[in-house]
Amino acid sequence: MLGRQGKPLLDSLPTVSVCLRSEGDEMECKGAVFDLDGVIAATDELHFAAWKQTFEEVLHNHSRQGQVREFTYDEDYKPLVDDRPRYQGVKAFLESRDINLPFGSPSDPPEHSTICGIGNRKNITFRKLVRDEGVKLYDSTLAFIHLLHERGVKVGVASFSKNSRYILQETGLSHLFEAVVEGVASSEMGLGAKPNPDIYLLAAERLGLDPYDCIMVEDSDSGVEAGKNGNYGLVLGIAHTASAQSLYSRGADIVVADMSELSLENLDIWFADTRHKEAWSLRYYGFNPSEERLREALTTVGNGYFGTRGAYEGEGIRGNTHYPGTYIAGLFNRLGSEVHGKTIYNNDFVNCPNWLAIELRVENGTPLRPLDCEILDYTQHLDIRNAVLLRELTLRDRAGHITTIRSRRIASMDQVHIGAIEYTITPQNYSGTVTLRSRLDGSVFNYGVQRYRELNSKHLEPIESGEVAAAKVAARKESGDASVDAGQAPDNQVYLHVRTTQSHIKICMNSISRFTHDNERFFPDRQVTTEPGLVTELFTLELEQGHSYTYEKTMGLFTSAAWDSDAPEQAAREVIDAVAPFELLLERHIAVWTEYWNHADFVIEGDRFAQKAIRLHAYHLLTTANPKSTFVDWGLPARGLHGEAYRGHIFWDELFISPFYNLHFPVVTRNHLMYRYRRLEAARRIAQEEQFSGALYPWQSADDGSRDSQTLHYNPNSGEWDRDLTFLQRHINIAVAYNIWEYFYTTNDEEFMNSYGLEMLLEIARFWADIAEFEKQDGRYHIRKVVGPDEFHTQYPESEDGGLDDNAYTNIMTAWLLHKTVATYKHRPEAVQQDMRTRLSFEERELELWDDIVHKMYVPIREDGLIEQFAGWMDLDELNWNEYRTKYGNIRRLDRILKAEGVSPNRYKAIKQADVLQCFSMLSPGQVSNILGLMGYETGEPRQLLETNYDYYTARTSHGSTLSYVVHSSISNYLATHRQDKWNWFLEALRSDMYDTQGGTTMEGIHCGVMAGTIEILFKGFAGVNLYKDKIELNPHLPGSWRKLSFKITHRGTTLVLDILPDKIYATRLIDGREEPMGCTDDGSCYTISLR
Secondary structure: OEOOOOOEOHHHOOOOOOOOOOOOOOOOOOEEEEOOEOOOEEOHHHHHHHHHHHHHHHHHHOOEOOEOOOOOHHHHHHHHHOOOOHHHHHHHHHHHOOOOOOOOOOOOOOOOOOHHHHHHHHHHHHHHHHHHHOOEEOHHHHHHHHHHHHOOOEEEEEOOOOOHHHHHHHHOOHHHOOEEEOHHHHHHHOOOOOOOOHHHHHHHHHHOOOHHHEEEEEOOHHHHHHHHHOOOOEEEEEOOOOOHHHHHHHOOOEEEOOHHHOOHHHHHHHHHHHHHHHOOEEEEEOOOOOOHHHHHHHOOEEOOOEEEOOOOOOOOOEOOOEOOOEEEOOOEEEEEEEEOOEEEEEEEEOOOOEOOOEEEEEOOOOOOOOOOOEEEEEEEEEEOOOOEEEEEEEEEOOOOOEEEEEEEEEEOOOOOOEEEEEEEEEEOOOOEEEEEEEEEEOOOOOOOOHHHOOOOOOOEEEEEEEEOOHHHHHHHHHOOOOOOOOOOOOOOEEEEEEEEOOOOOEEEEEEEEEEEEOOEEEOOEEEEEEEOOEEEEEEEEEEOOOOOEEEEEEEEEEEOOOOOOOOHHHHHHHHHHOOOOHHHHHHHHHHHHHHHHHHHOOEEEOOHHHHHHHHHHHHHHHHHOOHHHOOOOOOOOOOOOOOOHHHHOEOOOHHHHHHHHHHHOHHHHHHHHHHHHHOHHHHHHHHHHOOOOOOOOOOOEOOOOOOOOOOEEEEOOOOEEEEOOHHHOOOHHHHHHHHHHHHHHHHOOHHHHHHHHHHHHHHHHHHHHHHOEEEOOOOEEEOOOEOOOOOOOOEOOOOOOOEEOOOHHHHHHHHHHHHHHHHHHHOOOHHHHHHHHHHOOOOOHHHHHHHHHHHHEOOOEOOOOOEOOOOOHHHOEOOOHHHHHHHHOOOOOHHHHHHHOOOOHHHEOOEOOOOOOHHHHHOOHHHHHHHHHHOOOOOOOHHHHHHHHHHHHHOOEOOOOOHHHHHHHHHHOOOHHHHHHHHHHHHHHHHHHHOOOOOOOHHHOOOHHHHHHHHHHHHHHHOOEEEOOOEEEEOOOOOOOOOEEEEEEEEOOEEEEEEEOOOOEEEEEEEOOEEEEOOEEEOOOOEEEEOO
16 A cells, blocks of 8 residues: 555554454445546546547647647646546636637537537547557456455446446446446436545445445545545545545545555455544645645644644744644733724734744754655644644755654643653664754744734743753752652753733743653753743754654643742743653543543444544544633633634633533533633623623623723725624623523532522623613513624614614523523522622512513514514615625625625625524524513414524525534424435534635634534434433434434433434443443433433
8 A cells, every 4th residue: 555655555554453254254345436447447548649639639720820739648638637527628628728619519519619529529539549459457456346246345336437338348347347327327417526426426326335334446636535525434546647645635545556455354454443543533645835724723732721733843933834823721912003094902812932843954954844845745643532643744855865754742631731742753865963953932923813913913022041950950859859850861951931011921831852762862962042032952963864763842831820820930840840751641641531532522423524523623622621721710712722813712602612511521611601700790890881780791801801802893805994893792691691501401500500600690681681671662672782693784774873773682582591590590599599689789679670571572573473683674685695606606704795895784684694593593492482472472383483584594694604504503403394404504514614614714713613513413403312400302313324323421410321323222321430221211202311
């Protein structure tokens, strides 16, 4: 098998404890689908010759002044024609030469100057070449097909070539294939071209098999991508013409130079073991500068205290290619900036000192960096299960030295103040001197979000840097201080102390260096230099060709934040004094992650992409917050510890994130609700400033709970400053209250509710009761000047004032909140009620007012059940959606497009994300209907109410926020007529960060809300779980390819293990580590598990 640059890869199928089947046993691989051209038959040269002859006739007829540029294999055939349906290939080539011809009809005779006529001419030429010259076959492929037949594996062929059956007949191979999907039928059926998987899905269907049980074999980049998109159990690339690295990068699991390199034993190991291990891996092959920052975000390592992007150690901030950011949870700095004539203030998430920096040079040559050297091999791999970032690259510098660098990196989950790198160097074609320069770099600045780059971004100022005095370390060692590593050299620890410029938080880093060769420590020559905000260690090593040398860099990190350390300089030094070698750190780190996965893993059998994506999502949530990081005073951030987008602020995204933690790590939810509680006084001040009672949490908050929302927003499309009215999204108060209630309902944490939760609920309820205005004219309460979840609409079209009246989401959820708060208060012990009356001057007549508001709240709802998004919604203009999609393609950020055209999005019935529909995501249709019923509105059948609004609003939503996919998938679960929508929205959400479908946002920070939301869709949508106080109901609807969905949840102190199959479920209860079966009743509509 081949590596990325043709190196043997037989080791890619590791020796494992797999019971291999004997020759007569049935294989786990049930089927195999082969491409024809380039895999079975070597028709490439014949196709090229036929195209060349055909096109050169066309080019001669359309030449200008007799000049004809030759049709070539590399520049024309491979990129424009090969592996495309015939007429598409003609069209693509002609367009590349600025030749415009009518498409014509497939029945056009070959002499016609149409796209179809030319394609038909090529086909005649090709068939003549086949008859005259014959077709070369790949004997190794045929031999493998015979082996598959002997083991009972079904075999098919899939090709877009309309000559497939002709070639099979001419070569006498038709009898080998139980299913053939070829170009004629594909065209008639309208099947999509590669990388669309249509033909491969059809081939598996005709074999009577699921692609998950099959191997597919391709030789083209688009072909292996089609196999990946089709959920094939093994995608095998054959590097006959395409490079191994390109096949890997497009989706091949294994690449071989020839089919003889793959054995049935390899196949058995893959399907029995390796395939399941790959579900824990995110791999990138090859170096792609345009994708590097996305990869850096998605391969971030973190532990809830700090996160470090997956940048190459040898690069600093470099244009739009590299950004090695490190972020500490809850660390902000507020600066003012002059931008386009305005002074604006931002409380920024601080890019902390870069501890990754390791620069390697051979014989004082060019630094070994992908952008400065020839790349011979490059792989980046996130081990999701063990939370380890691995990178392997082989570079040739300008002097011809070839060096392989392998690195492993962790943010220790066992000791969250430690980060560690293992960096191994292997000289491949030389022996000689190399210099390794390692830095702690505090000269960094914020540069991760392009639209913020005009802002003041220098957040750090130097305090001190240097090396830990050798005498001090030696003295401590001699005194028998057990915290000092016995093998530690006394002079290899350095430190860096910096401080944020406005918040005045000290950031203290210490690092230690260790070198090993053949498992023995050695001590190269070392020099230490310092500059303001920078400490550098320069090591000189003598290397021998073919030998490997390992450098370990371990970093300790503390801050002076009140919740962190009052002596960060000492804490950082002491944690490094006592630090273990990398392998032991790794072992302890993996042990904690293993325990986390034991609680939080979701196992999906039958869907490779969904399985990997869900695990990646859970990984990033745990890198952002976990039980080890609950000492941090911070909320649940929208964009993780992965970048500077949204400035690290806390929004309403916790509404989507909390359910994951409620059911797996409720201590994390409690900690983040305590973040809200500790800022309750700040929320009271904000309410008072706006002349309201109670508490108003700000739409954006950072460290101290003050309002961190912008009031102006620069529109890059129009070049103008727009008023930013998103601070009027007062529904953040609803999100905080909802999270309090959901946490309490899931955990039954009475102590939290009595001591903290109830106080927040009462103060939030006071705010809503005060902002709601009673109108005698209609006898109802109205809420004015707010903005709902849809940020496209922030004011009325002709109004100068910000905000809208009677946003339906706000009014419905306010009524729910007040109703729930009244009930919660009444169910509290008398002592708790008395405490609230005393401390808050709370009077129970307030409950009467709240109950009155619940029953008289206004919601703009029509007789047909359509809930208007806000009062006056129906007066807005309809948008011509088809026109805008045709003109702009991606219209997710329709607001920016409209503003660039000089038009306000406030004019149109076009929304960014779910607004009215958000109600049905937080509450069931029955609960929404009940709340509306309390107000006196007749809504009819609850699911019909949802369907009416779903059909109306989905047609008017641009999905400018990826959260919109989560909401739409979630609510589709209630609609039998929209079950496919649930799957489609779910896939959109799964793909949104992994493939950055929003067009450049993920590189600035992942989207925690979407990641957690997809996991909740598994739980609520596909598993169909409904939680009650004393029971759990399940109404599963697994996607067609899923064979089983398994996971654990903890509800009200009971931990359940659930295995959900298409036709049955298994439930066990965990008691003292043992699994005990639980009774499960089936009444025909759902399964019920009693928790009593």
